Amino acid sequence: MKDETQAVLEVVDLKGYYRGTFGVVLGVDGVSVTIKKGEALGLAGESGCGKSTFAELITGTPLPGLHYEGGRVEVEGYDVWKLPPETLRKEVKCKHMSYVPQAALNSLNPIKRLKEFVADMLKERTGQRYSPDEAREMIANHFERLNLDKHVLDLYPHELSGGMKQRAVIAISTYANPSLLIVDEPTSSLDVSSQKDMVKMLIDIQREGIIKSMITVSHDLAMLRQLCDWIAIMYAGRFMELGKMDDVVSDPRHPYTKLLLSSLLPLEKWIKSQDLKSIPGRHPDMRYPPPGCRFHPRCPNCTDICKSEKPPIFEKDGRQISCWLCSEGF
Amino acid sequence: MKNKVVILRTENLTKYYTSGYVFIKKVLGAENVSFSLEKGEVLSLVGESGSGKSTVANMILRLVKPTSGKIYLGDRDIYSYSETDYWRRVQVVFQDPYSTFNFFYPVDKPLMDCFDLIEGASLGNERYPKAERQKIIRTTLEKMGMNPDEILGRYPHQTSGGQMQRLLIARALIIGPDVLVADEPTSMTDASTRVAILNELVRLKKEKEMAVLFITHDVAQAYYISDKTAVMKGGRIVETGVPEKVFFDPEDPYTKSLIASVPKLHERWDFSE
DSSP states (O other): OOOTTOEEEEEEEEEEEEEETTEEEEEEEEEEEEEETTOEEEEEOOTTSSHHHHHHHHHTOOOTTEEEEEEEEEETTEETTTSOHHHIIIIIBTTTEEEEOTTGGGGSOTTSOHHHHHHHHHHHHHSOOOOHHHHHHHHHHHHHHTTOOGGGGGSOGGGSOHHHHHHHHHHHHTTTOOSEEEEESTTTTSOHHHHHHHHHHHHHHHHTTSOSEEEEEOSOHHHHHHHOSEEEEEETTEEEEEEEHHHHHHSOOSHHHHHHHHTOOOSOGGGGTSOOOOOSSOOOOTTSOOSSSTTGGGOTTOOHHHHHSOOOOEEETTEEEOOGGGTTOO | OOOOOEEEEEEEEEEEEEEOSSSOEEEEEEEEEEEEEETTOEEEEEOOTTSSHHHHHHHHTTSSOOSEEEEEETTEEGGGSOHHHHHHHEEEEOSOGGGTSOTTSOTHHHHHHGGGGSTTOOTTSSSSOHHHHHHHHHHHHHHTTOOHHHHTTOOGGGSOHHHHHHHHHHHHHHHOOSEEEEESTTTTSOHHHHHHHHHHHHHHHHHHOOEEEEEESOHHHHHHHOSEEEEEETTEEEEEEOHHHHHHSOOSHHHHHHHHTSOOTTOOOOOOO
8 A cells, every 4th residue: 555645756956957059057956855745835936046947857858958967856656867758758747747837828739629639638648549529528527627617628729818728728737637736837927816716726626636746836926825835945946945835934044035025015005114125136147156055145144154165955844944044953 | 285287197098999891890998098197106007917008008108099088298188299209208118128129239229319309419419429328327227226337238138127127217217208107017027126126116206206107917016106096997997096995995896806816925815615
């Protein structure tokens, strides 16, 4: 019998760089994380910090330009980077892991009805041919479970709104009950009210037991707060802080997390009277990352050791912080 | 009491987009939009996509001609101004700064050229010779917390979206218009630089007494920056008032649902029915 607390995803010291005429860009540089069954991890950070790169590397099939440079990714026991690509595509993808990229609404085929798209997908996954109407019958139940209208399947993508398209893509990608769902910026192109529908659907997927664990990549911390119970704050290709959502939001320890949280604009009465501050400086050029702690040029609490030595990860009760300030416990 | 001067006023602004020649299809862009903007005031237009916010902005910028209704700048109709006269008074920061800059020229060019809009200043005349222009650009950028040595001489693809948006605000600062239309000026920026741009707009408003029409779908930003708010839905304004009233004690059912769907950092939504 399988252990209930078995890890769905195990990432150890993952590295992935972009290589091209521009040089070598350190996209993800030594990230380790373990996600157990029933946990939802949110990834937050500024643009260019490597959130989407991390998500792409987990899938095992990154876009051209991004290269895997070392580390181990295991999804339900499958070592993603050791498997042959065809086995990865047929055995692991969709069945154990689904990836919904950024702007997923553009991944639908514009000249095919949704049911024809689903029929194609089923043919690839099961090896059997289905007519569009059979495919429609098969997936209609799944759509209804997620409170989506099954008539959507008879329509072309251009007949749907952005929010509906995005939700339909996520519904299709969770059809085979994958253990792990990776969603990249699910709400960035949506309105406030369709954002809420999206969040509700992602919560429903978890509650119904369709998926076991989820990784959500977003720059919108307030939205991640609604969805996830764990949060990782990323900066310059590394995790700065990882911990339970409530702990991190109510008591941030890393200087970057503190600054990031203080630069948010929540809809509260006090924000008008308070002088909100942005983080000084800008994200480093990842071709030439700063030595030592990568946040030190912008950090208000920078000391001498930060400039020369990379801080290790200090851990306590499952919370991980990579900062020299926490070297004597936190 | 301070004497308030209305600088921009719209009256029953209506726009229908049409397509076709024989079987004409009509799509409502905006309907009966009336508001007034005073000197040194920020009015924010809030609404979902497709609610007609940008249509209103484009009509004010004379990019789209209204089907009916009037817009007054000062006490004259906006179409009675000449082109240069109008751009001297009304400036814009667009949603997508990449489409605003010419990719063949360094980012200095729009900043250098904008002096021509200032009254009585053409290139090479005594008032703004080239060296003087460069000096003004440098001091303006420094005032905005940007390093002129770093940014001047670069091409648009070498700068980030947030920097370009700030350059556009700097351009507006040099011209010193009466009205600045800011169409989602923070769309391309991260949370960390978003506040910097908003603070810049607030400073502009205070120092230059500029009226700002701030268009956004982010309710929190609208609350932070504005003195007056209008909520739009389906091309119509459904609620107007001071932001404290509109966002924390809304009357219209649509505004209520809009506010309720804003995620909060310290509160979770309850979906268990």
